Amino acid sequence: MQIIYWLLYYYNNNNEAGSGAAIEQPLRRTLQQLVVYAAVKSSYQFVLMIEVKNIIKGFGDKIVINDVTATMQTGKCNLIIGTSGSGKTVLMKCLVGLFEPDKGEIVYSGQSFTAMSEEERKELRQQIGMLFQGSALFDSMTVEQNVMFPLDMFTKWSFPEKLKRVNEVLDRVNLKDANKKFPAEISGGMKKRVGIARAIVLNPKYLFCDEPNSGLDPQTSLVIDKLIKEITIEYNITTVVNTHDMNSVMEIGDNILYMYQGQKEWEGTNQEIIFSKNERLNSFIFASEFLQDAKDMRMLEMKGKIDNNRDMDDMMK
Amino acid sequence: MTFFTELGRYLLMIKGMFSKPENMKVYWKEFMHQCNDIGIGSLGIVVIISVFMGAVSAVQTAYQLVSPVIPKSTIAQIVRDTVILEFAPTLVCIVLAGVVGSKIASELGNMRVSEQIDALEIMGINTKAYLIMPKVAAALVVIPMLVVISGVLGIWGGRLAGVASGILSAAEYDKGLLASFFAYNVFFALTKAYTFAFIISSIPAYYGYYVKGGALEIGRSSTKSVVVSCVLILFADYILAALLL
Numbered sequence: 001m002q003i004i005y006w007l008l009y010y011y012n013n014n015n016e017a018g019s020g021a022a023i024e025q026p027l028r029r030t031l032q033q034l035v036v037y038a039a040v041k042s043s044y045q046f047v048l049m050i051e052v053k054n055i056i057k058g059f060g061d062k063i064v065i066n067d068v069t070a071t072m073q074t075g076k077c078n079l080i081i082g083t084s085g086s087g088k089t090v091l092m093k094c095l096v097g098l099f100e101p102d103k104g105e106i107v108y109s110g111q112s113f114t115a116m117s118e119e120e121r122k123e124l125r126q127q128i129g130m131l132f133q134g135s136a137l138f139d140s141m142t143v144e145q146n147v148m149f150p151l152d153m154f155t156k157w158s159f160p161e162k163l164k165r166v167n168e169v170l171d172r173v174n175l176k177d178a179n180k181k182f183p184a185e186i187s188g189g190m191k192k193r194v195g196i197a198r199a200i201v202l203n204p205k206y207l208f209c210d211e212p213n214s215g216l217d218p219q220t221s222l223v224i225d226k227l228i229k230e231i232t233i234e235y236n237i238t239t240v241v242n243t244h245d246m247n248s249v250m251e252i253g254d255n256i257l258y259m260y261q262g263q264k265e266w267e268g269t270n271q272e273i274i275f276s277k278n279e280r281l282n283s284f285i286f287a288s289e290f291l292q293d294a295k296d297m298r299m300l301e302m303k304g305k306i307d308n309n310r311d312m313d314d315m316m317k
Numbered sequence: 318m319t320f321f322t323e324l325g326r327y328l329l330m331i332k333g334m335f336s337k338p339e340n341m342k343v344y345w346k347e348f349m350h351q352c353n354d355i356g357i358g359s360l361g362i363v364v365i366i367s368v369f370m371g372a373v374s375a376v377q378t379a380y381q382l383v384s385p386v387i388p389k390s391t392i393a394q395i396v397r398d399t400v401i402l403e404f405a406p407t408l409v410c411i412v413l414a415g416v417v418g419s420k421i422a423s424e425l426g427n428m429r430v431s432e433q434i435d436a437l438e439i440m441g442i443n444t445k446a447y448l449i450m451p452k453v454a455a456a457l458v459v460i461p462m463l464v465v466i467s468g469v470l471g472i473w474g475g476r477l478a479g480v481a482s483g484i485l486s487a488a489e490y491d492k493g494l495l496a497s498f499f500a501y502n503v504f505f506a507l508t509k510a511y512t513f514a515f516i517i518s519s520i521p522a523y524y525g526y527y528v529k530g531g532a533l534e535i536g537r538s539s540t541k542s543v544v545v546s547c548v549l550i551l552f553a554d555y556i557l558a559a560l561l562l
Binding site for chain 1: 343432436438441
């Protein structure tokens with residue numbers, strides 16, 4: 001990146017100063033091409049933040065992830081969905097490096113994660129935040145200490161600076177007056193929010209959420225979904241969410257990856273999922289009659305055949 | 318899993334502990350916290366065991382020394398050497414294997430099962446260095462201190478019991494304590510203490526760190542870690558005695 005900046009700086013300076021004559025024409029053209037290439041290349045990398053290339057992962061004889069290729073985009077909520085045992089969690093654990101893929105490559109912003117040394121991975125991991133299914137908060141620490149922990153470990157800030165940042169992120173996840181409480185003293189929804197606060201305290205570039213709504217009531221689930229979506233846009237990060245929750249799929253699924261028996265079965269957006277003809281996907285997403293009816297209704301709405309502000313009394317007749 | 322696979326994984330865990338700390342201040346804080354947990358947390362039981370251990374050995378030695386030819390101060394010599402050579406390091410460390418070992422194994426096991434270790438890994442922290450190294454280092458610092466305290470209290474317990482039960486006088490006991498004292502015995506006791514401290518901290522850490530499953534497995538690994546630690550302590554006790562005495 002530094003080379004790109006240097007080239008841009010050099011190119012701009014020569015143009016602005018009108019000293020272009022000092023540079024030979026072919027050299028100037030080459031430099032121009034290089035700057036354009038670098039700019040295109042860098043923007044390409046920023047758009048395609050995480051690339052999964054032909055990942056294969058097995059345990060013993062059983063192949064759990066079979067040749068999965070996908071792209072997780074920046075500023076969007078990338079959802080991995082699928083039935084239990086379809087390989088969602090294993091794929092996510094491969095993405096964050098908790099499992100080593102047998103074959104294939106994982107690329108973070110153009111850098112191959114699979115080829116990185118342990119030290120390089122440690123550096124990259126400081127740009128990763130993760131919300132675990134069970135929140136994974138440290139039991140012996142208060143909410144404040146939990147959120148402050150990454151700052152303690154990776155910054156040399158003074159205590160007031162760290163406390164200011166902790167209060168900022170706790171405020172961002174709408175959690176006030178809980179600083180001195182222990183994880184055992186707060187509700188499941190609050191634990192998830194503390195988990196999110198801890199994940200974003202170091203301003204990560206990537207956020208991973210493993211079943212963020214598990215064990216939560218529908219209303220709290222919506223709050224957590226909304227929060228994840230807002231944070232993704234606000235911080236312009238690449239968010240990967242592993243979920244079973246159909247509300248999440250419809251609410252925040254900018255890019256959805258449907259896994260079936262370890263393979264990528266379908267990929268698209270929450271708008272496209274309604275019109276998908278994929279039978280496996282449909283039987284998974286719209287499993288109940290109620291959801292099937294809701295889908296039909298949404299399809300008609302989107303096609304403009306039903307007024308969004310329909311009178312429910314008329315419909316009941 | 319074969320013995321050699323487990324041994325290899327244990328050695329790799331030990332190797333993994335030695336890496337540059339991400340933040341020395343946080344590691345130091347954790348080290349001090351562990352020193353407090355292992356040292357202060359076990360002090361009570363060590364004091365109780367040591368006093369009674371010395372008292373019982375004084376009474377039982379007196380019971381076996383029936384010959385009038387042997388001076389009573391010999392009881393103090395026997396109590397001193399038994400406590401320093403065997404009781405203080407070995408018995409106390411076996412008790413500590415239960416107290417400290419089960420705590421380490423269950424703490425790490427719980428962290429593993431509740432994904433707290435994964436959370437640390439993803440933050441970019443070397444979990445072996447952050448979670449295991451301070452425990453092992455704290456054990457190496459604190460357990461020899463506990464052994465020294467145990468030795469002193471054991472000898473004092475013997476004196477207390479000897480005088481209280483009228484077996485021998487305080488003066489006779491003190492005379493016996495000073496007779497034929499070899500400083501090498503203290504060195505031997507401390508060598509054992511350091512060896513056992515490493516076993517007490519690293520074996521349960523291994524079983525806790527690599528636990529798989531749920532609450533039941535945490536309990537099992539905790540029990541297994543205590544059993545393995547105790548067996549290894551006795552084995553190391555014999556090896557050290559054979560090599561150093």
